[in-house]
Amino acid sequence: MKKVIFALPLVFAACTAPETTKVAEAFDVKYLDHSVTACEDFFQHTAGGWIEENPIPETETRWGRFNELIETNKHRLRSILEEVSSGTYANGTDEQLIGDLFASAMDSVARNQAGLTPLEPYLDRVSQVTSIEELFTLMGENKFNGVGAPLSMYVSTDAKNSSAHALYVGQSGLGLPDRDYYLREDSAGLVLQQQYRDHIARVSALVGKQWDVEAIYRLEKAMANAMKSRVEMRNSVARYNPMTLEAWQTLAPDMPITAYMKAIGVEADTLINSSPEYFSRFNEACAETGLETWKQYYQWHVADAVANILNDEFETLNFEFYSKILNGIPQMNPRWKRAQGAVGSLGDQLGHLYADRYFPEESKAQVEAMVEDLRAAFRDRITGLNWMSDTTKEKALIKLEAFTYKIGYPDKWKNLSDLNLSRESYFENSKTISRYFTMDNLAKLDQPVDKDEWGMGAHIVNAYYNPLNNEVVFPAGILQPPFFNPDADDAINYGAIGGVIGHEFSHGFDDQGANYGADGNLENWWTDGDKERFEALTSKLTAQYDAYEVLPGVHVNGNLTLGENIADLGGLTLAYHAYVKHRGENEVALIDGFSDEQRIFLGWAQVWQMHGRDEYLKNQVVTDPHSPGKFRVNGPMSNMPEFNAAFGCENSGVAKAEADQIIIW
Ligand SMILES: [Zn+2]
Numbered sequence: 227m228k229k230v231i232f233a234l235p236l237v238f239a240a241c242t243a244p245e246t247t248k249v250a251e252a253f254d255v256k257y258l259d260h261s262v263t264a265c266e267d268f269f270q271h272t273a274g275g276w277i278e279e280n281p282i283p284e285t286e287t288r289w290g291r292f293n294e295l296i297e298t299n300k301h302r303l304r305s306i307l308e309e310v311s312s313g314t315y316a317n318g319t320d321e322q323l324i325g326d327l328f329a330s331a332m333d334s335v336a337r338n339q340a341g342l343t344p345l346e347p348y349l350d351r352v353s354q355v356t357s358i359e360e361l362f363t364l365m366g367e368n369k370f371n372g373v374g375a376p377l378s379m380y381v382s383t384d385a386k387n388s389s390a391h392a393l394y395v396g397q398s399g400l401g402l403p404d405r406d407y408y409l410r411e412d413s414a415g416l417v418l419q420q421q422y423r424d425h426i427a428r429v430s431a432l433v434g435k436q437w438d439v440e441a442i443y444r445l446e447k448a449m450a451n452a453m454k455s456r457v458e459m460r461n462s463v464a465r466y467n468p469m470t471l472e473a474w475q476t477l478a479p480d481m482p483i484t485a486y487m488k489a490i491g492v493e494a495d496t497l498i499n500s501s502p503e504y505f506s507r508f509n510e511a512c513a514e515t516g517l518e519t520w521k522q523y524y525q526w527h528v529a530d531a532v533a534n535i536l537n538d539e540f541e542t543l544n545f546e547f548y549s550k551i552l553n554g555i556p557q558m559n560p561r562w563k564r565a566q567g568a569v570g571s572l573g574d575q576l577g578h579l580y581a582d583r584y585f586p587e588e589s590k591a592q593v594e595a596m597v598e599d600l601r602a603a604f605r606d607r608i609t610g611l612n613w614m615s616d617t618t619k620e621k622a623l624i625k626l627e628a629f630t631y632k633i634g635y636p637d638k639w640k641n642l643s644d645l646n647l648s649r650e651s652y653f654e655n656s657k658t659i660s661r662y663f664t665m666d667n668l669a670k671l672d673q674p675v676d677k678d679e680w681g682m683g684a685h686i687v688n689a690y691y692n693p694l695n696n697e698v699v700f701p702a703g704i705l706q707p708p709f710f711n712p713d714a715d716d717a718i719n720y721g722a723i724g725g726v727i728g729h730e731f732s733h734g735f736d737d738q739g740a741n742y743g744a745d746g747n748l749e750n751w752w753t754d755g756d757k758e759r760f761e762a763l764t765s766k767l768t769a770q771y772d773a774y775e776v777l778p779g780v781h782v783n784g785n786l787t788l789g790e791n792i793a794d795l796g797g798l799t800l801a802y803h804a805y806v807k808h809r810g811e812n813e814v815a816l817i818d819g820f821s822d823e824q825r826i827f828l829g830w831a832q833v834w835q836m837h838g839r840d841e842y843l844k845n846q847v848v849t850d851p852h853s854p855g856k857f858r859v860n861g862p863m864s865n866m867p868e869f870n871a872a873f874g875c876e877n878s879g880v881a882k883a884e885a886d887q888i889i890i891w
Pocket residue numbers: 729733790793
């Protein structure tokens with residue numbers, strides 16, 4: 227028997243509708259796994275039933291509630307894409323651009339007929355190169371064609387002057403997902419390295435070349451050896467190294483960076499170099515590696531960059547290694563999904579059509595109110611911190627008040643009416659788009675930062691914090707169940723989307739976000755003592771996650787995931803207190819036997835009902851700064867006295883004794 231007395235305005239409306247369906251949509255208790263208690267393993271307790279009933283589809287490497295929402299969105303986008311690709315629209319309209327791009331990607335007959343022919347002139351140009359300088363010129367030119375190797379050069383907000391832009395240069399140019407793949411010496415690692423070399427050899431044969439695969443691999447391994455690790459690359463202070471071109475000549479005299487810059491048409495006296503040690507060692511590779519190896523290495527990367535925009539044969543070959551071997555995915559996605567991925571490069575255009583159809587305007591005001599609730603909760607938490615001095619608290623509160631937010635979709639959409647796309651050739655369309663956005667990015671160097679710009683399409687199921695704008699952003703795509711459900715009780719929504727909002731807020735105060743001030747500049751606003759106490763707390767959290775075992779012998783990397791783990795812990799804590807404040811003195815009845823305090827935790831856990839293939843998990847711990855779903859649930863809960871109180875847990879399983887709990891924000 228369910229007797230529900232809603233005391234909150236938001237859910238009054240739900241009383242008039244059939245109660246059972248509404249509650250079931252909010253959190254379905256049939257997915258609870260009663261073989262484990264909430265205190266023992268909250269993730270398993272809340273996700274076990276769902277996992278049991280929802281095996282990972284053959285085309286996926288992981289599956290969860292998150293993915294279900296993405297899947298729903300894909301079907302909605304499909305209906306938009308099929309409609310606009312079968313109609314006739316004026317050139318340069320959003321409909322024409324994405325309609326023609328989608329149609330060209332779907333045209334398997336034309337793509338297969340063209341085969342690898344479109345790639346040939348690009349490989350030929352590499353063959354004709356006679357010096358390393360000429361090669362770097364060509365590399366610069368091909369940046370406009372979507373070939374990034376062997377370095378990453380782009381314009382972005384200057385981290386120490388957040389209203390202006392700067393030219394950045396960073397390490398790049400590997401074919402495996404991370405430098406760590408090259409450094410492994412265990413047997414599984416060696417097997418993977420061999421499979422990668424086999425893949426390069428197959429591509430070499432496919433494009434009719436006789437590359438020396440061992441030499442290419444040795445060069446990539448030398449680059450990998452010189453690279454900073456992902457953990458080191460997280461360090462926002464160590465990443466900021468302004469360097470004049472003169473200083474560059476001393477650092478890497480054999481690497482013709484000026485030829486590269488000339489080719490991309492950028493004039494700058496100063497570059498911000500994210501890993502100087504890398505480039506000095508890269509310089510050794512430039513000096514020691516023969517031109518022929520460089521050319522073959524580069525041909526391999528030119529081919530790799532276009533593997534998915536040519537014919538079926540190349541796409542399948544690419545799938546066999548990158549999806550099947552690296553991620554354990556048995557089966558390729560249907561063509562419409564692959565083509566849809568391609569249209570994602572026109573994020574504003576697709577997002578615009580999506581938001582017009584699928585984003586209820588009322589959601590914006592509701593989420594806005596929650597953002598302010600979360601900010602208020604954070605204000606209280608900062609004020610009440612026992613480890614932070616008043617001096618630093620004052621600065622933290624200034625930063626908190628300065629946070630801006632974007633919800634749903636941009637106020638103004640990017641105008642791409644001068645972009646020329648047709649149905650003729652998917653390959654040419656891809657090059658045109660790549661050229662357009664590369665030029666657009668490089669042209670920003672002399673322009674002020676446009677704070678209204680979005681870093682994500684409105685249709686995307688995700689959210690982000692941008693420290694350089696000190697802003698949190700929630701696209702329309704994520705403002706749907708299980709994250710935001712207008713029909714659910716408030717506790718569920720505060721736990722889910724409230725937790726996400728709190729998570730993004732907390733990024734502004736995670737181990738890296740805390741290095742940025744209220745205006746988005748990299749600057750220290752901490753006293754030494756507070757910084758020390760903060761670091762003592764965060765290193766405890768690192769140790770906690772280091773101990774989490776994902777698969778036998780495979781652990782979470784506590785340093786790589788530190789920022790996300792701080793954000794999960796902060797986010798859920800803020801969501802809890804924002805809810806309690808919002809509820810006030812009102813009494814809220816149990817739903818399905820759960821109190822509202824308990825339902826906050828159910829709301830968060832529901833979002834992370836998920837599982838992944840072994841290959842996915844192994845890949846995730848190396849490349850992904852997020853912890854696996856299980857630890858995004860159990861990790862924060864273990865450190866919350868609020869969790870222990872809500873479920874009556876003491877020191878067992880997930881629940882830690884209060885003295886051991888790590889409370890940061
Ligand atoms: Zn995050």
